[in-house]
Amino acid sequence: MAGEDRVWIRRNYEKCSGCRRCEIACSLHHEGRIWPEASRIRVLMLIPGVEIPHLCFQCENYPCVKACPAGALSVNSGTGAVEVDSSKCTGCGLCVDACPGRVPHLHPGRNNIVICNLCKGDPACVKECVKGKWGALELVPAGSVASRRALAKTPMELTRETALKIMGEEVLKEALG
Amino acid sequence: MMRGYAGKLLDVDLSSGSIGETRVPEEDLKNYVGGRGLAAKIAWDRLGTRWENVDPLGPENILLVLTGPLTGYYPGTKVCVSGKSPQSNGLVGSTVAGEFGVDLKCAGYDGIIVSGRAEKPCYLFICDNHVEIKDASPIWGAAARETLRFLVGESRKNVSRIRPRYGEVKEPSILYIGPAGENRTRVAAVMSKYSHAAGYGGYGGVMGSKNLKAIVAKGFGPLPDVYDNERMLHLARRFAEDCLENVWFRRWGTGGGGYSFGAETSSEPVRNWQTEWHNRRSYRREEFDKHWVKKNWGDFGCAMTCLKLAVLRKGRFKGAVCDNPDYELEAYVGTNLGIFSPEHNIYVSYIINELGLCGIQGGAVLGFAAELYQRKILSKKDLDGLELKWGDPKAFAAMAEKTAFRQGIGDILAEGVYRAAVKLSEKKRVNLLKYAVQEKGMAIGAHGVRSGRDFISSSIAYACSVQAGDHTSPASPIRRGDRGELSSILPDSGVYCMFAAFGPTDREILDFYEAITGWKMSLREWYGEKALRILQLQRAMLLLGGPDARWRPGVDDDNPPRFWEPLPSGPFKGRRLRRKRFEKERREYFKAVGWDENGVPTEKTLRRLGLTDLETKLREAGLVT
Ligand code: SF4
Ligand code: SF4
Ligand code: SF4
Numbered sequence: 001m002a003g004e005d006r007v008w009i010r011r012n013y014e015k016c017s018g019c020r021r022c023e024i025a026c027s028l029h030h031e032g033r034i035w036p037e038a039s040r041i042r043v044l045m046l047i048p049g050v051e052i053p054h055l056c057f058q059c060e061n062y063p064c065v066k067a068c069p070a071g072a073l074s075v076n077s078g079t080g081a082v083e084v085d086s087s088k089c090t091g092c093g094l095c096v097d098a099c100p101g102r103v104p105h106l107h108p109g110r111n112n113i114v115i116c117n118l119c120k121g122d123p124a125c126v127k128e129c130v131k132g133k134w135g136a137l138e139l140v141p142a143g144s145v146a147s148r149r150a151l152a153k154t155p156m157e158l159t160r161e162t163a164l165k166i167m168g169e170e171v172l173k174e175a176l177g
Numbered sequence: 178m179m180r181g182y183a184g185k186l187l188d189v190d191l192s193s194g195s196i197g198e199t200r201v202p203e204e205d206l207k208n209y210v211g212g213r214g215l216a217a218k219i220a221w222d223r224l225g226t227r228w229e230n231v232d233p234l235g236p237e238n239i240l241l242v243l244t245g246p247l248t249g250y251y252p253g254t255k256v257c258v259s260g261k262s263p264q265s266n267g268l269v270g271s272t273v274a275g276e277f278g279v280d281l282k283c284a285g286y287d288g289i290i291v292s293g294r295a296e297k298p299c300y301l302f303i304c305d306n307h308v309e310i311k312d313a314s315p316i317w318g319a320a321a322r323e324t325l326r327f328l329v330g331e332s333r334k335n336v337s338r339i340r341p342r343y344g345e346v347k348e349p350s351i352l353y354i355g356p357a358g359e360n361r362t363r364v365a366a367v368m369s370k371y372s373h374a375a376g377y378g379g380y381g382g383v384m385g386s387k388n389l390k391a392i393v394a395k396g397f398g399p400l401p402d403v404y405d406n407e408r409m410l411h412l413a414r415r416f417a418e419d420c421l422e423n424v425w426f427r428r429w430g431t432g433g434g435g436y437s438f439g440a441e442t443s444s445e446p447v448r449n450w451q452t453e454w455h456n457r458r459s460y461r462r463e464e465f466d467k468h469w470v471k472k473n474w475g476d477f478g479c480a481m482t483c484l485k486l487a488v489l490r491k492g493r494f495k496g497a498v499c500d501n502p503d504y505e506l507e508a509y510v511g512t513n514l515g516i517f518s519p520e521h522n523i524y525v526s527y528i529i530n531e532l533g534l535c536g537i538q539g540g541a542v543l544g545f546a547a548e549l550y551q552r553k554i555l556s557k558k559d560l561d562g563l564e565l566k567w568g569d570p571k572a573f574a575a576m577a578e579k580t581a582f583r584q585g586i587g588d589i590l591a592e593g594v595y596r597a598a599v600k601l602s603e604k605k606r607v608n609l610l611k612y613a614v615q616e617k618g619m620a621i622g623a624h625g626v627r628s629g630r631d632f633i634s635s636s637i638a639y640a641c642s643v644q645a646g647d648h649t650s651p652a653s654p655i656r657r658g659d660r661g662e663l664s665s666i667l668p669d670s671g672v673y674c675m676f677a678a679f680g681p682t683d684r685e686i687l688d689f690y691e692a693i694t695g696w697k698m699s700l701r702e703w704y705g706e707k708a709l710r711i712l713q714l715q716r717a718m719l720l721l722g723g724p725d726a727r728w729r730p731g732v733d734d735d736n737p738p739r740f741w742e743p744l745p746s747g748p749f750k751g752r753r754l755r756r757k758r759f760e761k762e763r764r765e766y767f768k769a770v771g772w773d774e775n776g777v778p779t780e781k782t783l784r785r786l787g788l789t790d791l792e793t794k795l796r797e798a799g800l801v802t
Pocket of ligand 2 (some may be wrong): 057058059099103104
């Protein structure tokens with residue numbers, strides 16, 4: 001896959017239903033079973049009604065890759081996704097701290113990090129979301145996004161932004177402090 | 178090896194603080210499946226011999242939170258809450274949506290049994306095999322928003338402590354109660370998220386009576402192994418596609434009914450059921466849409482996502498958030514209170530949810546009080562200065578709060594329609610039960626049966642249900658293709674969402690069950706034996722009842738008095754139930770499920786189903802002769 005054909009997953013947080021069918025699809029694809037915590041996309045719901053599908057943003061400068069002392073992370077030259085070499089990953093968590101969105105997380109059953117690999121360019125989660133017409137996940141050309149790094153935010157930041165839009169300031173304050 | 182089940186239950190005694198595990202024998206799982214069925218079995222085993230003396234709000238009652246083998250795999254998930262009901266004094270399987278059942282199974286438990294009473298307010302924290310009873314005093318008295326803010330924050334920290342370096346922790350699933358539960362009202366729900374509720378049964382009060390504010394669960398494991406993964410997934414996809422094709426229900430959900438159940442089928446409670454018809458165009462679904470945050474709302478695995486999130490962004494009631502009410506709340510805290518404004522309905526729903534009241538039971542008792550005010554039976558003074566005028570959202574919100582906190586007149590209303598009617602009848606020396614639209618201690622669902630046009634149309638729907646007023650478990654004559662109440666035992670025991678299961682046939686559900694568990698089950702085995710056995714257990718517990726009320730077999734298997742009056746207005750004006758026809762259907766039904774003419778399970782039925790201990794107990798109680 002040439003660079004210009006690369007895909008990117010656009011998220012429209014205000015539309016996410018919280019159905020978590022993306023989590024099911026991702027864990028089935030990568031683990032062969034339904035395993036919400038092992039999914040590379042995780043829907044966080046810090047306020048009910050504000051559901052945040054959280055997955056790797058493929059930052060242009062890949063701070064996670066740079067932060068890894070074990071050389072376990074690399075960028076797939078085709079898809080632009082971060083690849084995890086689980087034989088090298090020690091589960092130290094430095095990539096999590098380096099990530100502006102705190103996206104990577106440990107595999108719930110093994111001591112290594114998991115990060116979305118874009119399903120080699122054909123994301124299972126997006127298909128599920130599109131099938132349900134929820135409009136929360138959408139496949140776009142990676143080049144159509146000005147700065148992916150700028151979109152990479154933590155679940156808490158994304159929750160605040162989204163809650164502010166759909167519920168307003170007072171509710172956000174009461175619901176999250 | 179067991180498939181589809183985690184294989185054990187968490188067994189917690191809040192009096193001693195002991196935390197243990199219980200394994201359910203495989204045979205019991207095969208017979209009682211999970212959820213409602215297994216709840217009936219466990220409750221009977223633990224409380225059966227002294228059922229009529231067990232105070233549902235005393236430490237001797239048990240609270241059950243059970244998943245089923247289909248939970249998590251079926252595209253629409255629930256969890257079942259049960260125990261001895263402070264409403265019917267029987268056992269109700271009360272389901273609620275959310276991720277809780279999935280988290281619980283992923284943590285390694287099929288369910289939780291809570292017994293005893295904690296000394297101080299507490300909550301149960303479960304993170305895989307790490308289980309702790311934690312202090313809930315900072316949130317005792319708190320409504321939904323504050324409760325969840327605290328629990329989500331504290332629990333994410335606690336999970337991080339158990340799994341350091343994990344990365345961002347996804348919030349655990351939470352079942353909790355509001356003030357209505359804490360104050361042991363009989364109209365309190367077990368809540369999930371902001372507006373999901375296990376309302377029927379009144380288990381919010383049971384949690385409160387145990388000083389248990391919440392149960393928090395986080396599971397890091399996968400869902401249990403299944404017998405035939407490919408077949409399970411194939412069927413799950415089919416069921417999901419059925420949902421995806423249901424354009425109307427996905428668009429509107431049950432909330433599409435607030436206008437049509439009144440205007441078209443004439444089966445919606447209006448002003449405490451004084452009529453079941455209205456034609457208020459202000460209440461059309463398009464009007465509700467104005468407050469809809471344009472997204473569907475659902476829970477784990479759900480392809481239907483029938484809920485619609487509503488937020489009031491401006492005006493007097495700014496800040497109210499709830500599902501753009503589902504039909505039951507549109508009716509019970511809408512039309513039933515004379516409210517025909519979506520904005521006001523959203524506001525009162527929000528208040529009801531925040532307080533942890535059940536929308537149906539709470540809305541029913543508020544409507545009942547308002548009718549007594551209309552009839553000048555209750556004065557402004559009786560109502561502690563509140564004027565309970567039809568359609569006044571502020572007045573009803575204030576009365577809801579009094580009810581949840583058991584303040585003043587609220588202390589009586591907190592007992593629910595039936596018990597409030599009994600108490601107020603004594604006080605006022607008039608029979609107020611004629612205004613109480615309820616069935617065996619429970620307000621009934623917002624679906625009247627007089628017009629015969631509602632999807633619940635049988636005259637015995639509530640009168641003969643083992644779950645009393647529960648409209649999701651109605652009885653109906655057993656005829657070809659109609660399994661009566663037995664049909665609701667399948668979703669309630671497999672524990673999946675009936676609103677995401679309009680498509681599959683029972684046979685397909687049993688195929689799905691087999692793909693998950695590896696256990697074959699024929700329709701005959703289910704309907705002729707297993708579901709029937711569960712029904713007998715529930716019927717026996719309902720008839721044993723006690724200690725504060727006991728239902729007379731046959732006599733109390735009747736409709737609320739108001740249902741015998743003709744419909745006073747609307748396109749079906751004049752329609753009424755016919756006593757003769759009702760009695761015939763009831764007789765037929767009793768016979769079909771193996772009961773005598775008064776609805777008592779017969780010796781023959783109980784022996785055939787191997788329920789001889791039930792027989793002994795019913796005989797002791799003078800029910801079987
Ligand atoms: S599939 Fe789409 S709508 Fe459903 S939880 Fe995932 S992102 Fe949200
Ligand atoms: S979002 Fe995080 S994990 Fe993904 S590329 Fe950026 S730093 Fe790496
Ligand atoms: S693209 Fe694939 S790996 Fe990435 S979150 Fe979606 S399903 Fe998982």
